[in-house]
Amino acid sequence: MTGHDVFLPMPLMVVSSGIMVMLAATTWRRSVERSFVGSMVTLVLALAVMGYHTGRMPDTGSSLFIQDWWAGYTAILTIFSSLCILLMAWRDAGHDRTTLVDEYPLLFMLGTLGALAMVFSANYMSFFLGLEILGISLMGLAAFRHRSFMQGCEAAMKYLILSGVSSAILLFGIGLAYGITGSLRFIPPIAAGDMPAALPVAATVMILVGMFFKLSAVPFHMWLPDVMEGAPVPVAAFLAVVSKIAIFASLVRYFGTGNQPPFFDDILSVVITLTILGGNLLALRQTSLIRLLACSSIAHVGYLLIAFLCPGRLQSGAITIYLLAYTASTLGVFATITAFAIHEGPDGTAIMQWKGLFFSRPFLASAMSLMLLSLAGIPPGIGFFAKFEIVATGVEYPRGLLLCVLMIGSIIGLYYYLNIIRMMMTAPSLPSPRQNRHARPELTVLVIVLSMIVVIGGLLPARAIHSLLPAPAGPPAVQDRMVP
């Protein structure tokens, strides 16, 4: 095979060339601002070339990458989230001029590259390499906490060890799958010939466990709150949004959307029940906002998995809109936290610090309330229709028990989301000291854009519900509608 017919989706190409240009610029003169600008330009370019590719797509089975609506959609979500997170991180790097940290945007870009490789992968190799690139860059990113370096290092260490263990399990499963089928295609193994029937089951379960670890579904969730709390806020957002989108996209790509093997049903039902209840119950007693968000993101993974488990006509649309709703609302909450943080002041990671915010900074408090309501699934936000669609899939493919769990989980969720809003509405006990707020227009714009996505998606959800999933050929959809 010669160079001209290597099949490669263009966004991957653009992001990797961007990383190399950034590296070259770093060797010339180190500048944080320039690295940030370079990475954002790269990401915008990658969005612009979405849907193009080099070479010719080879026949199925031998290709390393794939390009279809689902890959395109999740790639757009990934790149858009990275763009938002880079905007949030700008402030982090901006106010600390003593240390040059242009590794910060570089690692974000590497993580995005890994996520993109996973999203586009059609082969175990590209999937696993993407996963590792994402994991290793997240390990470096988690240590980027200026005020408490040791805490960041602790988070990085926890992430490194647990993600290493889960990668090992995943790799073992992939090895078994390769032993069964003799091919590295990214599809579940099926026993052939005189193989014992338990072998494909073992391989599938191991791969599933590895993915659940990274997705932090409940028996394997314990690392997420700790790591997110120890990491800087933008990195926590990266962990909660980009890495989860990438893994979930691969999960759906791997298992497809049709009927699943029989053992699958039981395992997934148990995991979903535990995930929803566990995530919500853990979130109840948190005093740290970041930990609370981590637990709530665990619960949201559970809701998403319900849609994944209910094959039917509605499934595809439900997954599509739920991913969009989760991304927009979670990014919105994190953007608000970043905007709240004041240099030399509270960084907004404890819920107590938000007391009386409606009186001191009404714009921020309203945006936060909107995002939280959307996460809880209350009508003005897009979260309501997303959850509605999930319930609809559960009704179409009868799964009464899981729907009951979803109901209970949502009610518990309502308590802790509304608790934050209540905290913001209580009058501050003492007049707040004059805070030296410096204007950060980029964050204001970001919060406004995300709020618009949440509100417009909530008012006109029909445009966001498309079936983009790979298995049944879906109708062509407007691909770039969520890009402002």
Place this chain on the structure above:
Amino acid sequence: MHALALLAASVTVVGAIMVITRRVAVHAVLYLVVTLLALAAVLVMQGASFAAMLEIIIYAGAIMVLFVFVIMMLNLGQTDSTREKEWLRPRAWLGPGILATIVCAELLYCRRPLSGPAPALAPITAHDVGLSLFGRYVLMVELVSFLLLAGLVSAFYIGRNRMGRH
């Protein structure tokens, strides 16, 4: 053939368990070398002789040298030749030696052509590996280089910061 491969594999497992239970780093390294050699023997018996050679050259050779080097550097300052002698007493060599002898005996036994049908598959040579690495899988090589870059940048950041603070 099957039994031999299983024997080599069990040597690997025993060696790996010994690696993580030793208290002295040098002893663990000795067992690690044996583990890697036994793993290479497993690969040979599966017909992947090229991978086995890579395993020996890269892991048992180059990376082990790095390990020993790092252990030497960490003990800098408190070094003490009597303690080093104590570490490398004959008793420490006994376990790795026995395991290595088992692997060696197996390999010698395998040198005789085994009875049974000739293998249908041609062995994979360096030429084939090179062709598929830089042909079909060239993009994977590029992705691996990005993985190494990510590891390098992360390690550089954490290491530099730690040195700066202390």
